[in-house]
Amino acid sequence: MTQNIVVLTGAGISAESGLATFRDSDGLWENHHVEDVATPEAFRRDPELVHRFYDARRASLDGVVPNAAHHALARLQVAAREHGGRALVVTQNVDDLHDRAAAEAGADPRDLLHMHGTLRQAWCLSCGGHPDAGRTTLNAPCPGCGAVALRPDVVWFGEIPRHMDAIEEALWAADLFVSVGTSGAVYPAAGFVQLASAAGADTLELNLVPSDGSALFARSKHGPATDVVPAWVEETLATLS
Template identity: 55%
Template sequence: MLVFALTGAGVSAESGLGTFRDPDGLWERHDPRRLATPEAFAADPVLVHRFYDWRRRTALSAESNAAHAALARLERGLAARGGALFLCTQNVDDLHERGGSARVHHLHGELFRARCLGCGTASDWRGDMGPADLGVEARCPACAAARLRPDIVWFGEMPRGLDAVARELRAADLFVAIGTSGAVYPAAGFVAEARLRGVPTLEINLGAADNAGLFDRAAYGRATEAVPAWVDEVLGRAA
């Protein structure tokens, strides 16, 4: 059995990391046009670095939850039965990895990686990344240039690995979206692609997403309860 799981901010919300599009979400409190576009970074890199340094410190203090652990258990359980899980996340935190998942596709980049604007090298980065204006002299480990940016997919940039996503969608026996708003494309369109191929679809969410009508089934509730229950169901069927 091949399972394609798409996760969004809702899977990390119970770890204390805020969602983006809820009434009290991150983009309700901060203007993404000033913080999460290439143009914003070019206009005010100090402000953008300050925002992402704060997000990095916040994510470092968070811990993975039962939903992350359940998806890691699903990955191991399917592999033991000759199947596989393709875990595609819109999240830039590393809570899936810390929860035990070995194979995670970060569609929107990774908060704990820096990309050099000089040589293009991407490096692991867990500290502050701000420029000298913020009292930090962050330099690329490869070329020593002080021209780093968060290795994040900003608005107006192309999500990562869409060819791999399309390949996995074609092979999937089940598509599930967990904790997603159903409002951010191209990820919000994955369920439609799955349906066109006759793949069963499931939404697991706190409440109905914007694209909820496209799913065959839905399970609403806290991710830390709904995801482990679903994983038990899948592994029971696959046994």
Template identity: 50%
Template sequence: MTRKSPHLVVLTGAGISAESGIQTFRAHDGLWADHRIEDVATPEAWARDPAMVLRFYDARREQVRAARPNAAHRALAGLEARGFEVSIITQNIDDLHERAGSRHVLHLHGEIMMARSSVNPRMRYPLGRDNIAMGDVCDQGSQLRPDVVWFGEAVPAYPQACEIVAEADLLLVVGTSLVVMPAAALVDELPLDAECMLVDPDEQLSIPPGVTRWVASAGEGVPALVRQWQREGRLFVPAMP
């Protein structure tokens, strides 16, 4: 099927959600500050103390519920609403892209607003306003767990992400440093004639060859780019303002 417009693929990471007040695990304050990753975000932690893991993710879920999409989320959704073809691949487990109005969102690391069976990953359940308690079970009778990819687990959505990037005309990277694998390797899936640009406020950030840097926060840089694309009616990599 022939596409009606160039395809923008957006890879987003923790930086875009941080501007909505969601703490990253690298932050020195917030929910992760008093927890080791090994104690709350690994299969071993789940086997050792599932109740503590559930409490931790219940707290993260409440933080997500309290957050609101920011200008970057809204700009991307608005671009799609204007008829541009936009696919979002996010490393974030929140639902801010969806709440902003984006319809084509792939979550590499799962979704915190979903629960899944601890024995059958295909059995997933929307949580709505609920959390997960010990004793909440799937249809096969196994304890429910957060539908997130923990450290040490495979990333089942990665092959699909590779397929999406392979169809991109422009890859926009926002809120992620392109150093965390396997997401960083997605750049290698770009077609040879596609362009890649990174929106990040850190001028000293090391970036791969061939990536154009736009020094700005997500909330400033993404809306500015979207305004240019909407004004021109096409996708392109603009010169730095």
């Protein structure tokens, strides 16, 4: 019986909810230059452009809902806890679809880590607070300290992902590591499979097509996330009970 599961998710899990991925055709990095909108240098050079990019992404969340893959992972989070284990979802996504599905299922909020931050919050460069983001973070005063010093609360290229100590600890304790909807192009997330394997975990890739790192996984299943994730979760739930 698998007790400790770590699930890494990427943009592919939210694709069928209607959110663009990064590196697929018509992905965000086909239509924008990373160095214009997703680096600390870009923000220093042209904060308005960067705010506009993230404001648009935040606005796009209003029209989308979690899909069957988000809901299945939320069910797994709840069931794993009920059976004395844990299913930790580590997401590279800055959308809030895992959060919404987890809240609906009654999952423990500690079982979701946003390693690249979240669009729903801002980060005040004056007081260090993380207030809820309104419609725009451009020229908006921080609700905590009043300073006009908010930035999107996301991790840009060249910055350090969040929660790395907790994630590495969970990977060392994992019986199973599963990667969902990520191209395996960005580190450190792309290296989690090697860490989990070294720690003795079984590894499984669930992705539309084989990713760059597909050969590093012991097993893989390819197809749309809304098919392959619920199918895998149902199989796993049967082994928990």
